[in-house]
Amino acid sequence: MTAAAFIRPTAPARPLDERGWVRLLIALSATLLTAVLVYGLVRWLAGMAPPTPWVRETALAIHLATVIPAMPLGAFVLLTRKGTIRHRWLGGLWLALMLITAGVSIFIRNLNHGSFSPIHLLTLVTLISIPRAWAAARRRDFAAHRRHMLIFYTGSMLIAGFFTFLPGRTMWQWAFA
Numbered sequence: 680m681t682a683a684a685f686i687r688p689t690a691p692a693r694p695l696d697e698r699g700w701v702r703l704l705i706a707l708s709a710t711l712l713t714a715v716l717v718y719g720l721v722r723w724l725a726g727m728a729p730p731t732p733w734v735r736e737t738a739l740a741i742h743l744a745t746v747i748p749a750m751p752l753g754a755f756v757l758l759t760r761k762g763t764i765r766h767r768w769l770g771g772l773w774l775a776l777m778l779i780t781a782g783v784s785i786f787i788r789n790l791n792h793g794s795f796s797p798i799h800l801l802t803l804v805t806l807i808s809i810p811r812a813w814a815a816a817r818r819r820d821f822a823a824h825r826r827h828m829l830i831f832y833t834g835s836m837l838i839a840g841f842f843t844f845l846p847g848r849t850m851w852q853w854a855f856a
Contacts, residue, residue, distance in 0.1 A: 701829075702758060705837070709754030712840045716747050719853030728853040738786035739849070741779065749776040750840060753832050761821075770828075774809050777835065781805035801839055805831075 722728040734740060756770045781802045788794060812827035843850040 705754060705832070706758060708837045708841075709750060712837065713751045713754075715844065715854050716750060716840075716850065719850050719855075720747065723853040729856050731849055731852055733789055734849065736787070736789075738783045739789075741783045742787060743849075745776045745780045745783075749773055749780065750836055752776070753836055757828065757832055761825075774813065777805055778809060781809075798839075798842075801835055805835055808835075 719728065723731065723734075734743070752769060753773045756766060756773055760766065784799065784802045788796070808827060808831040812824055812831060815821075815824035815827055842848075844854065845851055
């Protein structure tokens with residue numbers, strides 16, 4: 680048996696989706712959200728945004744520190760070449776950031792007077808989606824992996840990301856108040 684027989688073949692290098700409008704929508708949404716996130720963060724760090732004392736809470740600080748870099752990183756992983764070592768490493772980093780984000784979100788309860796709120800359903804979705812997507816990739820079911828990751832990124836980053844800019848939420852205050 681040759682050494683090449685022991686090398687695990689890589690996934691075919693394919694784009695995210697054959698439909699260009701899906702890629703364009705993800706790219707535009709992620710770029711817009713990342714730009715506004717960075718703008719709000721810079722405003723807050725410069726003292727130009729109103730004070731948000733709840734950000735000093737450890738869970739919220741960790742949540743923001745992991746979710747803000749996860750936005751552009753996830754888009755990059757989705758939109759670039761698949762099956763490469765870079766894709767696996769950056770995808771793993773993105774999943775780790777999302778696990779931390781979801782884990783600490785359990786302790787963020789300032790929306791519903793100390794109780795869980797409907798947004799905590801995203802925590803549950805994240806904790807279910809990550810193992811399913813990872814398992815699909817491990818069993819080399821790349822169509823299922825692609826589908827899981829597309830739905831997961833769209834829901835957890837893009838849709839939830841736009842909701843963080845509702846009036847009264849932290850990112851809205853940082854960017855627009």
